[in-house]
Amino acid sequence: MPETQELCYDGPPSTASAGACKTGIRTCNDEGTGYGPCEGQVQPADELCDTPVDESCDGRVNEGCVYPSCASVPAGSPSGVYLADPGAAGATEPAAIYCDMEVDGGGWTLLYSSIGSDEGTTMAFWDIPYLQRFSSKGEPSVDTNVYVGWLYLHGTEYRDEVEDSEGKVAQLFHARTTGVAPDTLRFKDPEIVSGDSDIYNAQFAAGWSSPDFDADTWTENCSAKYSRVTQHYGGCWVYNLGSDADSPVDDDGWGPHLHAPAARRLGLAADESGYTRVRRISRWVRW
Template sequence: MLTMVTACSSKPRRFDPDAGSAAGVTVDPDKICEPGTQELCYGGPPSTMGAGLCKAGARTCNDEGTEHGPCEGQIQPAIELCDTPADENCDGAVNEGCIYPSCADVPAGSPSGVYLHDPGASGAAEAPAVYCDMESEGGGWALLYNSVGSDRGTTMAFWDIPYLHRFRSKGEPSLDANVYQGWLYHQGTEYRDEVEDIQGKVAQLFHARSAGIEPDTLHFKAPELVSGESEIYEAQFAAGWSSSDFDGDTWAENCSVKYSRVTQHYSSCWRYSLGSDADSPVDDGGWGPHLHSASARRLGLHVDGSGYTRVKRLSRWVRR
């Protein structure tokens, strides 16, 4: 009969002759296992078994019952490869230490998460970390910015980003934190804006393309709406860009100054804001991201009863 045990021991298991004699059965003292039986075996660190690609194998007791054969089928930790979506070293992380030109170069099938990027585009001394969405619309999307609502009242101040810092980084890449990585505008030809409402429902606001970006004004070159909310696309992508010390929007005044010094793309002025309300008072306790409630309703999102509803998250993704 084929039997399996849940783990293998580094020491041979011998039959107990006394136990056999007590039962009136003659036991060969050289036997350590029952011929033909199998047990699981694994030669790697115990903590890695079952993680990543690593798995146990099986070894079979020989015909004499004196020893086990080789451990067949096991996979032990190996060197991490950068061109596969697998966790070869079985440490629970994929492609750690690997550096990619963009999220689009991360191997297809890799999980969404933080990956290191070529520092050339960012101007950083070391490879910057970028959050990559590897699942939506074919994957390969880099998180350019993310605004997260907070009762602590800290989000609004985060988005006061001066003109000279328009291509710099701020915050750590995560969908649960405020992050801005303006240098990713240099890479982009495709953009996708999305929102998550207070109840956790996520909706895409629009998908757009551009032929690049004007570095002095942050105006998109030849912007084009692919799909989604045309009003939000016009207000937050196709028109202008303003910070508190640069007025590049299409309104007679500075939209950023008008709305709590929030730096973002504007027309006259916004359908969503990364840090300001449009209902009085516009600071809204420092909560942060708001979306025009009429747009939220069209998308089937929760609204809080105001003209510009609080949302949990507003995110912009870019793909080259």
């Protein structure tokens, strides 16, 4: 019938109304014999790396784009996995990283995340030898155990956060540094921006140890004492990625623990032990 209109779309049906794609309208001609062109429709196109839009309409933003860091991902992009040019540790191709694009202006890269597990597998993940300090372990996700050591060679801004047993997330501290000493992983000129100074001093501003290397500030090797967990240590810790400080320190291999008084200070749930289990501890880096 002349002037009758209907919705139309010439792209793959699965992409209609997804991402940047949208349906159009076509109008029946004056003779009532057929419809004219589909006007106003947007079909899938190649991804543009400087926009936060899913131009290909496949549910993934900026796929195939390679960025120097998460801070270079376009503002407004969703948090998730992106490709970065690692430029470190002998890597020869882009590496997948997880970007937080929401907290404190976004642009944060996930350096590590320790996830508590009733399967008892988390503690062993953090047994990282000295020669593997710039290596990567696990897949980039805030919900799985992951360690991306080469990011230490780039970071100038850090924040640590914890998720308690009830799912509440709190920032432990926000810090800045001018770099890191590659041989010891000690931060250069560290300073706290905000957060808990006790945790900052114990887990950032002091030393670093692995089971076979001692650069923490305690008289003994904190990593060797606490279940071979590699991380930054003071003397020895307020949080640990894989060990408990209550006996037995392995705690059935659960993983991340936080000093219970610190948890309560942050308004987080704590059990009756001195070092409470938490669901997750993560470190983010930006540059």
